[in-house]
Amino acid sequence: MERRYIFYLMAINQIASVGMYVPAILYDHRFNGAFMSLLLAVPIGTLLVALYFRFMTRLPKASFPELLEEYAPPWMEWFSKITMVVMWYWVGLIALLSFVKLTHRFLDPETSEYVILTVFLLLVLYASQIRTRSILMGLEILIAINLPLLAAFLLKLFMEKATEWDSAIEPMTYLWHMPELDSVAAATFVFSGYANLTIYQKELQPSALSFKRFWVVPLAGFLSLFIGYFAPFMYHGTYGIMNYPYVWLATADSIRMELFVIERMMFIFLFIYISISMVSIIVHWHISHTVTVVSFSKVKKWKPAWISRLTALGFAGIAYALIGRMTEEGLLEFGRYFMITRLFTEFLLIAFIWYMARRRSSHEADGAH
Amino acid sequence: MLSGHVKEMIKALEKLGDSDLVSKELQQKSYSVHILYIRSICDLTQIRQELIRPFSERNTFEDFACYIQAIPEACILQSIEECREKLYKGYVVLFTNTFIWCMKVRVFEAANVMHAEVERVLQGPLDAFTGNLEVNINLIRNRYNRASLKVKNRKLGQRVDGKLAVIYDEEVVKQDVLKELEKRLDQVQADVVQSAGHLQRLLSARQRFAPFPDMIITERPDRTVLNLTMGKVVLMLEGGSFALIAPTAFFDFISSMDDMSLRKPVSYFLNLIRFLAIFITVTLPAFYVAVATYNPELFRIQLTLIVAGTRSSVPYPPFLEVMFMLVMMELLTEGSTRLPKAIGPAATTVGGLILGNAATQVGLVGNIMISIVAAVALSNFVVPIGAMSYAIRIIKYPLLFLAGMFGLYGISVGLIGILMYMVNLESYGEPYLRIFRWNQSQ
Numbered sequence: 163m164e165r166r167y168i169f170y171l172m173a174i175n176q177i178a179s180v181g182m183y184v185p186a187i188l189y190d191h192r193f194n195g196a197f198m199s200l201l202l203a204v205p206i207g208t209l210l211v212a213l214y215f216r217f218m219t220r221l222p223k224a225s226f227p228e229l230l231e232e233y234a235p236p237w238m239e240w241f242s243k244i245t246m247v248v249m250w251y252w253v254g255l256i257a258l259l260s261f262v263k264l265t266h267r268f269l270d271p272e273t274s275e276y277v278i279l280t281v282f283l284l285l286v287l288y289a290s291q292i293r294t295r296s297i298l299m300g301l302e303i304l305i306a307i308n309l310p311l312l313a314a315f316l317l318k319l320f321m322e323k324a325t326e327w328d329s330a331i332e333p334m335t336y337l338w339h340m341p342e343l344d345s346v347a348a349a350t351f352v353f354s355g356y357a358n359l360t361i362y363q364k365e366l367q368p369s370a371l372s373f374k375r376f377w378v379v380p381l382a383g384f385l386s387l388f389i390g391y392f393a394p395f396m397y398h399g400t401y402g403i404m405n406y407p408y409v410w411l412a413t414a415d416s417i418r419m420e421l422f423v424i425e426r427m428m429f430i431f432l433f434i435y436i437s438i439s440m441v442s443i444i445v446h447w448h449i450s451h452t453v454t455v456v457s458f459s460k461v462k463k464w465k466p467a468w469i470s471r472l473t474a475l476g477f478a479g480i481a482y483a484l485i486g487r488m489t490e491e492g493l494l495e496f497g498r499y500f501m502i503t504r505l506f507t508e509f510l511l512i513a514f515i516w517y518m519a520r521r522r523s524s525h526e527a528d529g530a531h
Numbered sequence: 532m533l534s535g536h537v538k539e540m541i542k543a544l545e546k547l548g549d550s551d552l553v554s555k556e557l558q559q560k561s562y563s564v565h566i567l568y569i570r571s572i573c574d575l576t577q578i579r580q581e582l583i584r585p586f587s588e589r590n591t592f593e594d595f596a597c598y599i600q601a602i603p604e605a606c607i608l609q610s611i612e613e614c615r616e617k618l619y620k621g622y623v624v625l626f627t628n629t630f631i632w633c634m635k636v637r638v639f640e641a642a643n644v645m646h647a648e649v650e651r652v653l654q655g656p657l658d659a660f661t662g663n664l665e666v667n668i669n670l671i672r673n674r675y676n677r678a679s680l681k682v683k684n685r686k687l688g689q690r691v692d693g694k695l696a697v698i699y700d701e702e703v704v705k706q707d708v709l710k711e712l713e714k715r716l717d718q719v720q721a722d723v724v725q726s727a728g729h730l731q732r733l734l735s736a737r738q739r740f741a742p743f744p745d746m747i748i749t750e751r752p753d754r755t756v757l758n759l760t761m762g763k764v765v766l767m768l769e770g771g772s773f774a775l776i777a778p779t780a781f782f783d784f785i786s787s788m789d790d791m792s793l794r795k796p797v798s799y800f801l802n803l804i805r806f807l808a809i810f811i812t813v814t815l816p817a818f819y820v821a822v823a824t825y826n827p828e829l830f831r832i833q834l835t836l837i838v839a840g841t842r843s844s845v846p847y848p849p850f851l852e853v854m855f856m857l858v859m860m861e862l863l864t865e866g867s868t869r870l871p872k873a874i875g876p877a878a879t880t881v882g883g884l885i886l887g888n889a890a891t892q893v894g895l896v897g898n899i900m901i902s903i904v905a906a907v908a909l910s911n912f913v914v915p916i917g918a919m920s921y922a923i924r925i926i927k928y929p930l931l932f933l934a935g936m937f938g939l940y941g942i943s944v945g946l947i948g949i950l951m952y953m954v955n956l957e958s959y960g961e962p963y964l965r966i967f968r969w970n971q972s973q
């Protein structure tokens with residue numbers, strides 16, 4: 163059942179979307195089209211996932227860069243590779259920077275942001291360079307640890323007495339508004355976990371890609387979006403929600419566990435948040451790192467170990483350069499740009515795979531003659 | 532002289548290739564016979580007295596044939612498959628020109644060996660390996676008497692002349708693992724190898740700095756046999772008293788042989804307890820430091836006040852307090868393991884009672900610290916296999932440092948780091964840590 167790894171890869175994007183400003187971008191449009199974009203995102207995201215699997219099963223078992231080398235013209239190969247490196251680095255970077263800011267604000271205000279960043283970077287850069295298969299196994303263990311915690315958290319979230327369900331229903335009345343591009347792009351993020359397969363599918367059997375129980379994809383995506391967007395309204399109200407830079411953290415901190423050793427739910431939430439964020443950064447940067455190393459060793463005859471180190475250095479350098487300049491609002495904008503770019507590159511990704519699948523089948527048809 | 536047909540059959544059996552397979556032609560003036568047996572499971576005196584001596588006293592083949600056909604526990608064999616099967620069940624097989632004959636001479640050494648001391652179980656086999664390689668192979672062969680079990684003796688590396696047996700079931704063994712192991716055995720460079728643990732260290736040169744053992748060291752024949760059925764390779768050193776098993780995964784170290792003989796809910800419960808124990812022993816000191824230093828708001832206020840209250844007289848930060856007590860505890864554990872049995876209890880009393888009690892009364896450490904150290908030490912003893920217990924004893928210190936420097940998120944980063952490090956470890960090409968199999972077919 164290697165298929166489960168596909169679910170894990172999709173699940174981390176869904177859980178980590180909270181840290182990737184998906185709810186925050188949606189809240190900006192809560193009176194003009196957030197709900198509509200949420201509803202639109204489900205078919206769009208599901209379609210992208212379905213097309214990916216449909217076209218990918220027509221190609222042999224290999225990672226996306228290897229397929230590019232085989233079936234694509236050079237411009238497409240290099241364009242895709244560079245885009246892959248940039249996009250997957252970018253997504254990890256947003257999660258990392260926002261997590262550093264959050265840690266600095268909530269857990270450790272005395273320590274400098276640079277020191278906190280260093281701690282996280284040491285972990286992430288180490289772990290993103292280990293074997294692909296090991297990352298998948300680590301991902302599985304972290305998901306297995308976090309899912310029960312997450313279930314308990316959600317249970318408590320909805321059981322809490324001091325909530326106003328009407329406040330969650332009120333934003334639903336703003337259904338008939340034109341959705342904005344950024345909110346649609348943000349909402350489709352919960353579906354884009356499949357894109358990680360571009361590298362990780364090499365470790366899986368080709369049969370894993372022929373999806374059974376496909377209905378899980380729209381359902382899980384919809385639920386995570388729905389809960390991620392509407393649940394905080396119950397705690398803070400339609401206007402109060404804008405008072406917090408980290409809405410979900412504030413929501414978690416509103417929950418008390420009277421009969422437990424740890425009284426504040428915030429710490430449970432933080433633990434889930436930190437492990438899911440870290441593993442999602444690791445999963446994403448592993449892709450960026452792998453593609454860089456593989457492509458570079460094609461062009462220059464350097465030792466792969468050195469390319470790997472230089473890449474890691476570059477990753478760290480950009481993070482250090484940005485952490486001091488970014489405010490929390492700046493990061494939100496940064497995330498917004500990412501979301502929009504991501505949506506378009508995802509369409510491109512599907513288009514390229516479609517092109518390669520077609521080219522392969524026409525090759526095979528030629529071969530048959 | 533034996534005919535060519537018989538010789539071919541003997542050759543085919545010799546091809547089994549076990550190091551403890553003895554194949555010997557016995558010559559008399561007018562005739563000759565051939566005997567085959569597995570040395571480690573056969574009673575050699577019985578063979579000598581009931582087979583070889585009568586053979587040497589009978590001058591004609593007819594006389595000898597009359598004698599052996601009169602032996603009660605003997606029988607005539609028809610095919611080579613039967614011979615194979617009987618051989619591994621502890622029979623001596625005798626070839627003559629006219630018939631194939633066998634007699635049971637099996638010996639099981641279980642009565643003569645010591646009880647397991649290091650890995651104790653409540654209910655289950657009690658015997659442990661001894662220093663004698665032949666006896667150890669006897670214990671394994673008797674528990675696992677299948678023809679596919681291979682025992683191969685070999686030299687170790689270039690210089691060492693010590694006897695080493697490589698044992699595996701050729702039907703289920705993973706060939707990659709076997710090859711990798713043979714390669715590493717060839718590369719061993721040492722003047723003497725005296726214990727299984729030493730051999731393990733020499734073999735895992737690639738992951739030299741990993742605290743986690745990549746082979747199980749066990750003194751239990753039943754654990755060894757269980758692992759053989761799972762396709763693993765066992766190494767046994769003459770004089771070693773312990774078997775080495777490769778490849779192993781992290782979870783092999785958490786299971787005790789008792790789990791096999793208990794009801795399912797009970798063994799699940801015990802496994803759960805062990806995981807809890809590992810979690811406590813690794814993280815509890817770190818959590819104490821992180822909470823007392825950085826995030827006292829983690830706990831509910833009453834608990835926070837208790838912690839603060841017991842710490843009111845302590846003159847240094849929590850990190851030093853924890854380090855102080857942990858070092859004392861390590862000294863105590865180390866001291867009492869190596870001490871003679873007569874002095875052991877005295878050391879524990881002095882260390883445990885006096886030091887702990889006095890330290891809190893003087894105000895060097897808080898009362899709650901004593902409880903934490905006791906919980907940590909106790910949990911550490913729950914891990915069933917010693918090598919893993921040591922590894923777990925060590926890895927709490929990096930976490931402690933991270934907690935002392937960064938607090939709660941330091942612990943989280945440390946735990947995720949340890950996890951990622953462990954999933955990346957390999958034991959002879961097999962992944963070290965995974966909760967489910969990669970896919971069902973494996």
